Amino acid sequence: MDETDITPLIQYNKYLDALEGIPTHAQNGSIMTAADHALVIMVRGLTTNWKYPLTYHFSKSSMSPQLLKSLLLQSISSLQKIGLQVRATVVDQGGSNQGVYKLLGVTMEAPFFEHNNNKIYALYDVPHLIKCIRNNLFNYGFLVPVDVGNLPEHHHLVGEYSAEIMKAEKCQLQDAYRMDKFNKVFKRSSGKGWAWTRIPEVVQAVEKKFVPLIQPKGTHRPYEVVIMTDLTREIEPIEVNIVPYYGSSANNNGAGIDENLYSRQRYVLGEEALARMAASNILISGLGGLGVEVAKNVILSGVKSVTLQDATTTTWDDLCSQFYLRKADIGKNRAEQCLKHLSELNPDVSVLTSKEPLTPELIGKEKYSTVVVTESSGVSNLLEIGNWCHDNGVSFILAETKGLFSRIFCDFGPDFSVLDVNGENPVTTLIAGVTKEEQGVVTCLGSPDGFQDGDFVKFFEVQGMTELNDHPPIQIEVTGRMTNYIRGGVVTQVKMVKKLSFKRLEESIAAPVYIIADWGKLDHTETINIASQALDAFVNQHSCRPRPYNAEDADSFVKIAAKLATRREITLNVKVARIFSFICSGQVCPMNGFVGGVAAQEVMKSVSGKFHPLCQWMFFDSIECLPFEFDGETGAVMSTLDETDFQGSGSRYDSQIAVFGKKFQRTLGDEKWFVVGAGAIGCELLKNFAMLGLGGGDKGKIFVTDMDLIERSNLNRQFLFRPKDVGQAKCVYYRKPLLESGTLGIKGSTQVVNPNMTESYSSSQDPPEKSIPICTLKNFPNAIEHTLKWARDLFEGIFKQSAENAAQFLSDPRYLERTLKLPGSQPLEILESVKKCLMDDQPKDFQGCVTWARLLWEDSFNNTIQQLLFNFPPDQTTSTGQPFWSAPKRCPKAMTFTTEDDLCVDFVFAGANLRAEMYGIPQVRDRTLVGNMGAAVHVPVFQPRTGVRIALTEAEAQSQSGTLDSDRLEELKTTLKNRVDFQGLKITPIEFEKDDDSNLHMDFIVAASNARATNYSIELADRLKSKLIAGKSIPAIATTTSVMSGLVCLELIKRVGGETNIEKYKNGFVNLALPLFGFSEPIAALKLKYHDTQFTLWDRFEVQGEMTLKEFLDHFKDRYNLEITMLSQGVCMLYSFFMQKEKREERLKSPLVQVVREVSRRPIEPHVKALVFELCCNDRDGEDVEVPYVRYEIPPSLLNN
Structure with missing residues (x-):
């Protein structure tokens, strides 16, 4: 079975009397469009040599694993019906095919699946096996000794390979030139008798001869490469001890990191950390709500494998927080039931399950890098596990949630190296x-x-x-x-390496070292630690956890906790301990989201060394979410509660009801909330909303809006989306609460906006971005950020702005007239760009595009630099005798075009093809050919000119840009007046898109930036860094979004519960790199006053229309003792005291709605039910006074007039 790209073409097949080339299976909407992918399924004999095309299918975009699985099984069934025995399937190692095999349950331990009671082996084709071995060697810096030539079976390969590396003693394949040569050897060898039966020899040769240059941390399970030489007998696997390559999805062809998938995470962690993670095996014990949250985040991060260890069966209590379990899963193993869903999150990660008890033997057998325990009650030998991990180089993490309480513990061993403490870019x-x-x-x-x-x-x-x-x-x-x-x-x-030594769990429990999660609850930390241990003692005595809100159990629990506290000489917070007893049997999904994100980040730290680990405990609670009041000393509930309101009744919300009660659950169901944006945080919010039951009642609703399309980079964080979804469409005035959250890489923040309580979102603003002076960009760059901004501006100027100007000139007969009315030098700049596009630089064919790109290169990187050095020679001094070319200025040097320099060729190649796209000319994507075409272009010799002014300061640059040459403008006006000359010409502006590697946008910007950086001796930037800066990509990682959405939903619970005390709400700031957690109460809305009336930004005047302007003014004077001196609506001034008398008198007699229409010269839209007016007023003493705005309600009779 193989899928391939095809040229979109619809044609009529007269033999079938049907159209061919349209999708035969609609995955995403209409099928009446040309297909661009075709799937072919062939069948081949084993005992006799024959093959036959069985079926083919067309599709728009690559088919999903689910659809491929269905078509494959249908084909197998059809062959079985005619009496053929299907023994094996063969596919390549694309991401979709890997997904098919995962859906069929194929694993390394069981490389087959069953269909209609027949065992069918699942194979990957040999060329791709060789390719993956090769890519693996490239990605991990393997060395190739030249004595590989001692293998006589492969003398042709050895001879060619030895010739290519010129008999070097050793070569590192990471070198691009060697990689290219080695790749060609494989290509040539593919036609020289490489048979399937000989592949074992190749694998054994690889295992014997290739040695790793750098062995990543830890040891790894060997790959099993299944070799089939005779399908009539059992398979004999060959083990190959090589480190697995990172990623194998269809988008990266198995060659290293899938940049489009991991790009945002790569900005956060860096390539070295990703490579370390890709070689790590993680075991997660306990697949409850917290366990699945940790698993989700770790799988999305791109580790090598995740094993889900759980011997527990699903119960009703799991369903309110374990988002991959359903009612139908009750009584079934939790890990097995969510395996399919977790596997779909990232096809690059091997996800396995284990129902064995968690023991040192299990951990040692599989050689895990990190073990995460999320339910200590299910691990009777927890201390033994912690000790074994500490002594055997396995990182150990304990993470648990009990209702609205949580704890996290980390032990990364006695000698752990932190490679980057804070994650900040080096200064x-x-x-x-x-x-x-x-x-x-x-x-x-x-x-x-x-x-x-x-x-x-x-x-x-x-x-x-x-x-x-x-x-x-x-x-x-x-x-x-x-x-x-x-x-x-x-x-x-x-960044210097920092060494850390961790205590084992057994030592740390008695004398915990912890970070403070919430500085407003310093006395909670020790109490939560004691309460967690008291819970174990309570369960040992009573064989169950304390019943929700049961006073008798709470009394017993507090006594146990008090004894432990006395023994440790700790002051117990009785209120916190009692609340712990009340709710520890429950689960709250947002709490799992917060803790699961933090714990997953610690997993990533443990295997990558990136960021400072949590040392060693963190205790966190959010008991202010509870909609009840508790006595400050005893913790007794101040409200009258019925214990039965917290007991389960066979509902998916049972575990949440144990915390908040059935009444609160009904309130959640009746809520209506609006989610703005379905991105990474949006996905997490929707997950939390669904698990909370928010809007799930008859009266409730959840609305989602998002105008963006799904990109491949979204799949690494936005876990509700899959590869098949790529390309699909994703408060003050109304006095509604706003829960805002945002992330930037490893950092995040939340803000609570409550009507009539807090300041609004716009009350505070972020500082503006630092701008780069024009003179620095044009003449004196000193950092790669400057050259990238210059390159992005160059792209926008020549491929977008100039093209838009020219396109508008061609389509709008009045464009020239309108342009001449623009202020300053804008008419001259715009018409110059139009003339260049339509006349001076218009290409007739692709050679013309190459010529344009080559001359642009010469002007940008040679002529301009020569002119600059002519004006300011390298030995130039200032009036004070100091060197002119001193910091921050860098003295440039001109470049010379040569096809030996990749920057030269890349610029011309990308520039010429983009120019061709702009004019609708067929492109040429042969890089070498285009480079040679560019080298053949005749380039005039440049002679620097005298009298050229070069701006040295921002003021000079601004002054020069505002100068208008009237004679030149008149000349352009005359030249462009005859539009007949441009008939039939079409120009298409190019919109910058950084995430499509095939469109050459980033190729052009990288080449332009690095060429300019070469001019000024600035360190060059690779493609990833260039995309981050020029494309303004925002670093992002799944763990941060999980943490922040969890915190936001905890605030939502307070709002739904009707909390009116501002001190109970929390604005949050998180930096998972340090890690640092900061919480503060929201800032209260600023209180203002007019006369004796106090108001905030949430207040307003409500006025019922319709009335004349005079009646409106009198209304405020009579009712509020305020004299309106100015009245505006939007940007329109409706009334002012300095208005001309005739105009003022006329408006005073007119109805307000009529005044608004006349002044704005626009109709009032039908959906507008009220107008907003801003006032300037004087009080009774004639002093200016600030007042609220006015909401002027339009009478229904006027809405449609």
């Missing part, structure tokens, strides 16, 4: 000067923010005091005798 700044004293001083340009005492730094590009360059990292000081500093240099912060 880099330019050097202004270095003194030569014994304790020298390095002076940097700009703000020193980011550097701290004791930081280690490295120096580069220092002229004069060259001893600093490439010196090993040193602390911030300069010592010893050095030569004189002349100029230049860059200082960069260096």
Whole structure:
């Protein structure tokens, strides 16, 4: 079975009397469109040599694993019906095919599936097996000894390979040139008799001859490569001990990290951390609500394998927080029932299950990197497990939730290395000067923010005091005798490895070291720790947990906790301990979301060394969510509660009812909420809403809005989406509460906005982004951010803005007239770009596009630099005698075009093809051919001109951009007046899209930026970093979204419960890298006053229309003793005291709705039921006074007029 791309084409088949080329299976809407994929299923004989095409299908986009599985099984059934015995299926290793085999239950231990009582082996085709071995060697830096030639069976391969590497003693395949040559060897060898029966020899040769350059942390389970030489006998697997390659989805062809899938996470963690994670095996014990949350986040992160260990069967209590279990799963094993759903999250991760008890033997047998326990009650030997992990180099994490209480413990062993403590980008700044004293001083340009005492730094590009360059990292000081500093240099912060030693669980329980999760609850931390241990003692005595809100059980529980506290010399918070007893039998999904996100991030830290681990305990609660009041000392419930209201009744919400009660559950069901955005946080919110039962009642509703389309990078965080969904469509005035949350990589924040209580969302604003001065961008860049911004502006200017101007000129006969009315120099700039597009630079064919791109390269990276150096030579000095080319300026050098330089070829290749797309000219995607075409273009010799002004400051740049050449404008107007010359010409503007690697947008920007960086001796940026900066990509990771959505939903519970005390609400800030958690109560709405009336931004004047403007003014004077001096609606001034008398008198007589229509010159839309007016008023003393806005309700009789 194989799927391939096809050229979209619909044609009539006269033999079948049918149209071919349209999708035969509609996956995403209408099928009446040309298909771009075809699936072919062939059947081949084993005992005799024959093959036959069995069936074919067309589809729009790649078929989903579910559809492929259905078509495969249908085909097998059809063959069985005619008497053929199907013994095996063969597919390539694309992501969809891997998904098919997972759906069929194929594993390494059981490489087959059953259909109609027949065992059918699942195979991958041999060329892809070889390809995956090759990619694996590339990705992990394997070495190839030249004595691979000792294998006589493969002398043709050895000979060609030896010739390609020129008999080098050793070569590292990571080198791009070697990789390309080795790839060609495989391609040539494919036609030289490589038979299926010979593949075992290849695998054995690989196992014997290829040795890893760097062995990643931990040991790994070997792959089993199933070799089939005779399908009439049993399979004999061959074990190959090689580290698995990272990713095998269809989008990355099995070659390394799938950048589109993991790009946002890669911005957060970096490539090294991702590679370490890809080689790690994780065991998660306990698949309840918290366990599945941890599993979801870890699987999305892209580890090698996740084993779900759970011997427990599903009960009603699981259904309110375990989002992959249903009513039909009750009585079945939890891990097995959610295996399918978790496997679908990431086809690159092997997800397994185990019903064996959690023992050291189980952990040691499978060689896990990290073990996570989410239900300690199900692990009788918890301390033994913790000790074994500590002694055997396995990271151990304990994470638990009990109602609205939680705890997390981490033990990463006695010697753990943190490679990056905080995850912040290293600080880099330019050097202004270095003194030569014994304790020298390095002076940097700009703000020193980011550097701290004791930081280690490295120096580069220092002229004069060259001893600093490439010196090993040193602390911030300069010592010893050095030569004189002349100029230049860059200082960069260096991340140093931090060593940590963790205590084992057994030691840490008695004397816990913990971080504070909420500084407003300092006395809760020790009590939650004691209560967690008291729960184990209570269960041992009573064989069950305390019953929800049972006073007798709570008394017994508090006594146990008090004894433990006395023994530890700790002051017990009786209220917190009692509430713990009341709700510890329940589960709350948002709490699992918060804790599961934190725990999953700790898993990633344990295997990657990225970010500082949690040392070692964290206790967190959110008991302020409870809609009841408790006595501050005894914890007794102040309200009259019926214990039966908290007892289960065979409902999916039983475990949540144990916390909040049935009455509150009904209230949740009747809620109506609006979710703005179905992105990463939106998906998590919808999950939490569904598990809470929010809006699930007869009166409730959840509304979702999102205008964006699903991208492949979304799949790494937005767990409700699958690959088949890619490309699909995803408060103050109304006095509604707003729960806002946001993430930036590993950081996140939440904000609660409550009507009549807190400030609004817009009451505070983020600081504006720092802008780059125009003169810096145009002439004096000193950082890669400057060259990337310049490259992005170049792209927008020539492929979008200029094209839009030209397209509008062609389509709008009045465009020239309207353009000439624009202010400043805009008419000249726009018409210049139109003339270039339509006349000067218009290509007739692809050669014309190449010529344009080649001349643009020459002008940008050679001529402009020569002119700059002509105006300001390298030895130029300022009026004070200082070198002109000193920090922050970098002295540039012109580039020379050559096909040997990839930057030159890449720029012309991408630029020419984008130009062709803009003019509708067929593109040429042969990079070498286009590069040679560019090299053959005749380029005039450039001579610098005198009298050219180059802006040195922002003010000069602004001044030059505002200068208008009237004569040139008149010339352009005359030239472009005859529109007949452009008939038939069509220009298509290009909208920048960073995530489509085939459109050459990022290719152009990377080449342009790095070429300009080469001009100015700035360190080049790879594609990923360029996409992050130029594409303004936002780093994101699933764990942060899980944490923040959990916190937001806890605030939602308070709102639904009718909480009116602002101190109970929490705005949150989280940095999982440190880790740091900060909570504060929302800022109260600012209170203002007019006369004796107090108001906030939530207040307003309600006025019922219709009335004349004079009646409106009199209404405020008579009722509120306020004189309106100005009245506006939007940007329209309806009335003012300085208005001309005639106009004022006329408006005073008119109805307000009529005044609004006349002044705005627009009709009032039918859906508008009320108008908003802003007032300027004087009080009774004639002083200006601030007042609320006015909501003016339009009478129904006027709505349709």
